[in-house]
Amino acid sequence: MAERKYGEPAPETHTTIRSADWDSEDLSGQNHERVAFVNVDMTEASSRGAVFHECTFSGVRFNASVHSDTAFTNCTFKRCSFFDAAFTGCKFVGSVFDDCSFDLLKVEGGDWSFVGLPGADLHSASFRDVRMREADLTGARGAGVTLRGVDLSGASLHSADLSRGDLRGSDLSSLDPRVVKLKDAVIDIPQAVTIATLLGLQVRSD
Template sequence: MRDARGMTDRRRGRVEPETDTTVRSEDWDGRDLTGERHERVAFIDVDLTETVTRGTVFTDCVFRGVRFNASAHTNTAFTNCAFTRCAFFDATFTGCKLVGSAFDACTYGLLKVSGGDWSFAELARADLGGASFEDVRMREADLTGARLGGATLRNVDLSGAALHRADLTGCDLRGSDLSALDPLSVELKDAVIDLTQAVMIATALGLEVRSE
C-alpha cells in the first residue's frame, strides 16, 4: 500500500508533510471526532461528510480526495496540513487554526469560516467564489490568482497576503486589512469597501484625498 511520503506539489514546489500511517477509503460519514489527535497521517479518499470536530488536532497530515461536505469544525487545528482534490461544500470552520496549510485543486462551494487563524495558508488559484470568511486572521496567506467573486471577506486580517491577480469582483471586503493590496494587480469591479479602505486604495493609486 503506497502512502504519501514527501510528495511534491508541482505547481508550487511545496513538499507535503511526511506521513507515518495511512487511512484509505474509510467511511467516517457523520462521525464525531471531538478531542482526537492525528499526527503525520495520510487520509486518502476518506468520507468525512457531516463529521464534527471540537478541539481536534491534525498536525502534518495529508488529505487527498477527502470529502468534508457539510462538516462542522470548532476550535480545531489543521496545522501544516496539505489538502489535495478535497471537497468542502457547505463546510463550516469556527475558530479553527489552519496555519501553514496548503490547498490544491479543492472545491469550496458555500464554505463558511468564522474566526480562527489561517495565516500562511496557501490558497493560490483557489475558486472561493461565494465563500465567507469573517473575523479571520489570514496574515501572509497566498491568494495569488484566487477567484473570490461574490465572496465575503469581512474584518479579515490580510496584512502581508499575496493578492496578485486575485479576482475580487463583487467581494465584500469591509473592515478587512487591505494594506497588501495593489489595486492595479487585482480585479475590484463592484467590490464593497468602507470609507477607510476607499481612502487607502485611492492613495495607492496616487490620488490626493481631500475633505473639501
C-alpha cells in the first residue's frame, strides 16, 4: 500500500458517489472535496479548471479522458485505470496511487510534487515538463518511460527501473546510479556529467 509522505493518513471522505456513469461527461468547473468515488466510469470524460481535493478514487476508470488545468490535490487513487488518459497543466500535489494502471498515460506540464507512485508500472507513460519534486518513485517499473524536462529534485528513485527511458532534460540530481537501472536510457550531456559526478568521477575537458 502506497503511503503519504511522513506517514500521514489519507483524508477521511464525507460523501460517496458510487457506480456513476460519467462516460464522456464534461466535468469542467466542478468542485469536489473529500468525496469518495467508487467504481465510477469517467471514460472519455473531460475537464478544465475542475477541483478534486482530498478525494478518494477506488476502481475509477479514467480511460481516454482529457483534463486541463484541473487539480487532484492530496487525493488517493486505488486500483484506477488511466489507459490513454491525458493531463495537461494539472496539479496532483500530495496525491498517492496504489495498484493503478498507467498504460499510454500522457502528462504535459503541471505539478506532481510529493506524489506517491512506489512500484508503479510506468513503462509506456509519458511525462513532459512536469514538476515532480520529492515524488516517491521507489521501485517504479519504468523501462521505456518518457521523462523529458521533468523536475525530479529530491525524488525517491531507489530500485527504480528507468532502462530504455528517455530522460533528457530532467533533473537527475537525486538519482543514485548504483541503485537505479539505467541500461540503454537516453540522457543528454549535462546529465552524463551529473551521473559521472554522482559516481565519484572527475569530469575534465582537457
